[in-house]
Amino acid sequence: MPPLVVGERIAQSFPSGTVLSDVTIGVGDGDRIGVVGRNGDGKSTLLRILAKRLEPDSGRVTWRRDLRVGVVEQDDVLDPGLTAIGSVVGDRPEHEWASDPAVRDVLSGLMGDVDHHAEVGTLSGGQRRRVALARTLVRRWDLLILDEPTNHLDLEGVTWLADHVRRRSEALLVVTHDRWFLDEVCTLTWEVHDARVDAYEGGYAAYVLQRVERDRQAAASEERRQNLMRKELAWLRRGAPARTSKPKFRIDAANELIEREPPVRDSVSLSKLATARLGKDVVDILDVSVSYDDRPVLRDVEWRIGPGDRVGILGPNGAGKSTLLGLVTGEVTATSGRVKRGKTVKISALTQHLADLDAVADDRVSEVVGRRRTSYETEGKEMTPGQLLERLGFTSAQLSTPVRDLSGGQKRRLQLMLILLDEPNVLILDEPTNDMDTDMLAAIEDLLDTWPGTLLVVSHDRYLLERVTDHQFAVLDSHLRHLPGGVDEYLRLRAAQPAAAAEAPAKPAASVSQRGGQNERQLKKDVIRMERQIERLTERIADLDRAMVDASSQPSRLMELDAERRPLAEELEATEEAWLEASAELES
Template identity: 40%
Template sequence: MNYLSAENIAKSFGDQWLFKNINFGISRGDKVALIGTNGTGKTTFLNILTGKIPADEGEVSIRKDIRVGYLDQSPAFDESLSVIDVIFSSNNPVAQVVKRYEHAIETDNHDELAEVMEDMDKFNAWDFEYRTKEILGRLGIHHTENLFGTLSGGQRKRVAMAKVLLEDPDLLILDEPTNHLDLDTVEWLENYLNTSNTTLLVVTHDRYFLDTVCNQMLELDHGSAYPYKGNYSYFLEKKAEREEMEAAGIDKARNLMRKELDWIRRQPKARGTKAKYRVDAFEELKEKASQKKFDTQMELNVRTSRLGSKIIELENVSKGFGERQLIKNFEYTFRKGDRIGIVGQNGMGKSTLLNMITGELMPDKGQIVKGETVQFGYYKQSDLVFNENQRVIDIVKDVAEVVQLGTGETVTVGHLLQAFLFSPSKQYDFISKLSGGEKRRLQLLLILIKQPNFLILDEPTNDLDIASLNVLEEFLLNFPGCLVIVSHDRYFLDRLVQHIFVFEGEGRISDFPGNYTELREYQDEQEAEKKSSGTNANGGKSNTTHVIQPVKETAAPVATAPVAPATPKRKLSYKEQKEMEQLESDIAKMEEQKAVLVAKLHEGGSHAELAQWSKQIEELTESQADKEMRWLELSENA
């Protein structure tokens, strides 16, 4: 069943076409991702589909009985309304009953609660109420009587998401839904959309999300749309093939144009004496040959300042606001080459820790000692304030006219802007014409060209397109200084970090040796153990920093002399000796196999490959544990 159709859609701003002749359709059960670089018009396209703005050309048709829910990037509601009024602003009678029920609980109004309980039974609204509790809880919306106007940008986005999910539309359109969500909530949303029957159109740059949730891709690229039937990994493969074919076609057209140009020049000047069909064909060929071959995989290699041996030491650092303790007795000494990820639910103090490290906030207790050579580059969630009437290149030139690369060469800021995906024409655009993602990209570049040796990135992936993320990741992989990242982008964390600070609440911060996927696997193992034993697998926790010790791949255990054996030991038989030797060989081989797989995980790959490698490591670990147990049994008798 076709839900939505768009035919020959076009939109221009001034004399420049953003896109033209776009044809698109979405049917029941489709989960489509709209992707493209910043500035290609993804949000504009969604606004046209939902009727928020008109198209300059073409027509959008939505099936009459279809309910559409739209979450845009910057939700706007009456700021005088309470959160619960915003969430339940639809005319659905079941939603209105649940709204009254939630209000009675929030205000502890027993009379209203007794009255509304009857209506809850009458409308059979308990299932809806359970769904409401789950969605609000998962999105961290607890104080529903607060006014919408008092909320932060991230809180507003989560309230709007709760509203659109509870309306349970037939067609759900989401613009950057994972921005401002913590990692646990992103994974919940991913699972929610995977298990629901909702038809989905989404704009997101979360590559794991694209691979897991979406079964179709629609790419906006230089004014045209390219559909792909498959997930993100399939799209990457087919996009590479398409670009290769287009590049070959442009090269062929250029070669042919040279011959045709020579023929045009050799003919009499009077156009009527030339073969008209050949002249027309030449004009078409000229248009194709003049197309540019775009390469978004460019190297960003900015020189960094020298970093001394003493970097930053945090000694028994504590910080709280009012009665709430965010950080308690945290200790850590930064070393050269540290690549640290920070994860935890919103409001647990991640940004507070970053602000204390940079000296913008003082701890309540303890001290932070900074080395003399440390130069911070701090990318914050809040936008930089730009002069909207200034041009892109002028803003960068205010910082530096030329930039020294890691190779020792110097380049102009124009070349550097191009390496960061600002085309020569885009460099002379006014800031007011940039998209949100382009402003974010410019903000990052301004930080990097100051040659910091200690980079702190607080949610750097918000609003950045995938091409920009690839450029940034390649730069950070080769960054020689210290790197601290707060991000909800799991792929980004898996590629770049070597250990993770886990904010657990009540001031506790744990240090996990590994990337995000390894942390989740460890947490799942701990949860499984907790359920099987019926006790808390972590036991009592202190308030000081501690290191999570995951199950490590262990080498063959060393036999030790038994202490006070209860019974005399016998000698191993020839068969048992051979078995013991074989076990040692098998255990060593398993170590090598796991080392190869772990290296592959760190290098990165598609979601399917990462899942497969993780499963193989788990199977090898289980098999190795069995063999080690048998080796121990034999060694006791050796």
């Protein structure tokens, strides 16, 4: 069967430069393609050309006959006079769309907090974006083209969208900076760079490995960039079995790279440095409650933040995450309880807003930097502000650019650099991934790996949270809850909330002792049994991995070993999930 879409010898230039040159590319039936690359390198341009929404300077795009293409662009325009539900379902009568399970699934997944009868013009930017996404997803297509679909979605929304897209039968072409989403839904990756498009098999993790191999084989001169991607690869391969089992790449090559790469963070050294800079006391939130107009936002919060802690904070919008951070910074006063701060604590926050750059909007980047510190220390080495800017993706030419003319992503990076030059010892990042491409996110994560302070991160970007933090907490039902099982545990708790809320009358959760000694003893036995099983499975899988490396030149033997390893990895993942649930029940 012929491809759905073929772009032949496409070229496209703008006043700022050439973004595509002599590109030939195609999308086939069932392809799930993620598009990555630096901001401004032509990702969205490529999508618009293939969707026939932009005529290229040269070359042509051919669609299969009667092809149905659904497109969601970043700036989709909706009629402000239409209702939200009217924008999504059009003129279909209510009894028709309301009885369609596919439509109900999209509406509940994307528009749960949207008044269906409100006019689009009265909705927030994020709500309008989700209405535009829902309008496309309620229909069936042959090819679905999505440009940054995860923007304005919270963690649960991104998880829902990934699951929804996996269940659809259309071919997919998607641009997103959400690396977890890329790994979940994509089987191919296109990298747009230097006016060309390179194709890789697999999602983000496989792309990282193949890109490292490409750079290594070509003896690329960008040594710093190669080292960064190797560190990224090492973290990916050391992660959860679900992540590492998906990419189809040479195991011996991956293991060879990882063996030479040290751990992502030297936790012991960073902890010593953090303690030296902060002392033993950072911020203790002791039995704190916060209410606004007699409405409880936080209740009975007990949280001791130590030197060098790296914490991710989860929770639905409006749950109280900003209030919690306000307690840390001192901007929020506790209604009851008390907050203790160490004498040497110096807190800085990277917020979602860029207003703090307004005062220097007319200044050039070099002037703003020149008024700050002359050096920044990382990994025991001193860097000049210019070197730090280069590490954050600025070119020498951009140093003479006025701050007001920077892109959103460049402003965020400048904002982060100015904060780091102030040398805080507690850093708060509130949705730091906005306007960032995947390369720049990796660079910032690499910089944070060597930052010796206490780090608090609020983000809907699951990959970032798992990458830069060691512990996760959630604000749920006005309480702060530790998540031993990380993001997966948070999603399970959130999924269980509607069912729990439907029960009446509500009853306080019973403690382990109230559930009875027999049940507690059985839980403890189950936990110990599963821990032994996890240890046994982990050792067996490690033995098989070593055997696969030794058998790298024997394809038939490799297939036998892989067939033996796959069910063990699935059993390990299931056992770990059960262990987390049992452990959480014991702690509750």
